[in-house]
Amino acid sequence: MDVIVVGANVGGSVTAGDLAAIGANVILLERDFKRKKPCGGAIPPKAISEFGIPDRVIERKTTRAVMIGPSGSETGMDVRGTRAREDDYICMVTRENLDRVMREKAQDAGADLREATFVSHTEDASGKVHVTMRYRGGREETLVADALVGADGAGSAVAKSCGRPAIKHASAIQERLYLPDDAMKYYETTAELYLGNDVSPDFYGWVFPKSDHVAVGTGCRPEHANRSYAFLEGVKARAGDKLKGAKRILLEGHPLPMQRYKKLVYGNTLLVGDAGGMVAHTSGEGIYFAMAAGRLAAQTIHAHFGDAKFKLERYEKSWQKRYGTMFDFLEVLEKLSYRGDKNREFFVDMCSTKEVQELTFDSYLFKEMAKVTPAHHARMAISGVKAAINNWTQPRTPLSSGPPQITAKEALALTRVAVSDGVAVDESAFAEAS
Numbered sequence: 260m261d262v263i264v265v266g267a268n269v270g271g272s273v274t275a276g277d278l279a280a281i282g283a284n285v286i287l288l289e290r291d292f293k294r295k296k297p298c299g300g301a302i303p304p305k306a307i308s309e310f311g312i313p314d315r316v317i318e319r320k321t322t323r324a325v326m327i328g329p330s331g332s333e334t335g336m337d338v339r340g341t342r343a344r345e346d347d348y349i350c351m352v353t354r355e356n357l358d359r360v361m362r363e364k365a366q367d368a369g370a371d372l373r374e375a376t377f378v379s380h381t382e383d384a385s386g387k388v389h390v391t392m393r394y395r396g397g398r399e400e401t402l403v404a405d406a407l408v409g410a411d412g413a414g415s416a417v418a419k420s421c422g423r424p425a426i427k428h429a430s431a432i433q434e435r436l437y438l439p440d441d442a443m444k445y446y447e448t449t450a451e452l453y454l455g456n457d458v459s460p461d462f463y464g465w466v467f468p469k470s471d472h473v474a475v476g477t478g479c480r481p482e483h484a485n486r487s488y489a490f491l492e493g494v495k496a497r498a499g500d501k502l503k504g505a506k507r508i509l510l511e512g513h514p515l516p517m518q519r520y521k522k523l524v525y526g527n528t529l530l531v532g533d534a535g536g537m538v539a540h541t542s543g544e545g546i547y548f549a550m551a552a553g554r555l556a557a558q559t560i561h562a563h564f565g566d567a568k569f570k571l572e573r574y575e576k577s578w579q580k581r582y583g584t585m586f587d588f589l590e591v592l593e594k595l596s597y598r599g600d601k602n603r604e605f606f607v608d609m610c611s612t613k614e615v616q617e618l619t620f621d622s623y624l625f626k627e628m629a630k631v632t633p634a635h636h637a638r639m640a641i642s643g644v645k646a647a648i649n650n651w652t653q654p655r656t657p658l659s660s661g662p663p664q665i666t667a668k669e670a671l672a673l674t675r676v677a678v679s680d681g682v683a684v685d686e687s688a689f690a691e692a693s
């Protein structure tokens with residue numbers, strides 16, 4: 260069985276590695292080996308154990324998450340589910356390390372990794388896929404395979420080549436800030452999530468710790484993308500003195516899929532990860548889901564080419580069955596929690612409820628919809644009523660009504676400064692979404 264996998268990051272590398280391990284001939288294409296995927300790099304420990312990621316990739320184990328509302332209200336949460344486990348923490352990684360390790364694992368399993376760009380493909384009457392790729396220097400080659408996997412991220416060229424209409428993308432932007440040791444102390448085991456119109460009118464802003472720096476970022480819908488840099492400044496303004504002495508080492512941005520597309524199989528082509536829109540609303544989490552989809556795609560391809568009665572469409576159905584409810588729930592939660600300051604304050608208050616924390620972390624850390632008992636429902640309802648009364652009787656004033664005033668011109672100037680500092684800015688993909 261010959262398979263071509265496009266995109267050698269988390270989704271593609273797992274697909275390629277798993278297929279190669281079961282004896283398939285796999286070519287894994289990556290358009291640029293040097294590229295760093297802009298990403299917050301927060302992953303659940305389940306990803307580490309399930310996909311054999313070596314511990315050395317983990318830069319920080321975050322055991323505390325702090326939600327900060329528009330008024331500055333705070334809820335600190337210990338990272339643990341309904342029962343304490345040894346790996347109750349969020350793993351913080353940098354993508355250049357994680358992606359390199361995942362690529363190496365795919366190669367060790369036997370995948371043929373090539374630096375080349377997928378251009379287009381066709382499928383002939385016998386079901387063979389003809390894939391045209393372009394190497395650095397411009398040489399083009401067309402290879403024939405039994406199946407093609409598009410794990411080429413947001414704005415997937417493989418999805419386009421399949422004829423899928425463009426899906427909606429949010430814009431996410433991030434700055435990596437080196438922090439002196441004394442400032443880093445606070446973030447050693449703590450991640451922060453900020454809510455408010457000053458940090459994002461649509462989602463949240465974050466400060467995620469890495470070994471010697473923090474990643475400060477935010478995301479917003481395409482209609483607000485031209486103010487992304489201003490929202491990023493908003494997050495930094497909120498973090499204030501905690502970022503004292505910070506020095507920018509990288510400014511990066513990238514689109515983030517905001518729309519699930521239930522069709523993931525086109526003939527003998529399957530879409531995996533961001534290419535399939537597999538990013539959870541509310542959290543923006545996509546790394547685990549890309550890897551899980553890669554594994555599922557590999558298993559489905561293997562089963563199909565062993566027995567044609569096992570249809571490739573089973574991939575879509577299994578994905579839906581496993582994660583559909585979770586994604587639906589998170590979509591609703593996003594609408595309820597992030598729109599408008601009242602909802603955001605309510606959400607921050609609700610996060611102080613033990614049951615909400617435990618169920619959230621059960622779902623995040625172990626990727627299963629947590630079992631909600633009648634007792635949970637009752638206690639969460641009581642907390643909800645309390646939080647609503649609190650918000651109604653003591654309305655809180657947001658610290659700021661919008662992001663720091665930065666015009667598009669200033670935003671551009673900021674980017675240019677960053678570039679002239681010798682800092683890489685991946686704006687090309689980010690611009691696609693704006």
Ligand SMILES: Cc1cc2nc3c(=O)[nH]c(=O)nc-3n(C[C@H](O)[C@H](O)[C@H](O)COP(=O)(O)OP(=O)(O)OC[C@H]3O[C@@H](n4cnc5c(N)ncnc54)[C@H](O)[C@@H]3O)c2cc1C
Nearest residue numbers: 266268270290298299300301377411412431532533545546
């Ligand atoms: C700013 C930001 C912060 C985020 N933070 C988090 C977080 O903290 N936790 C989390 O879980 N998720 C986060 N995400 C989402 C996460 O980054 C993605 O969901 C995840 O990377 C998807 O993996 P993937 O393998 O599907 O795609 P990608 O990681 O995007 O990889 C696609 C690969 O395909 C390659 N490629 C593209 N086109 C071609 C082509 N034509 N030919 C050959 N190769 C090609 C690209 O170079 C790339 O290497 C964040 C995203 C952004 C933008």
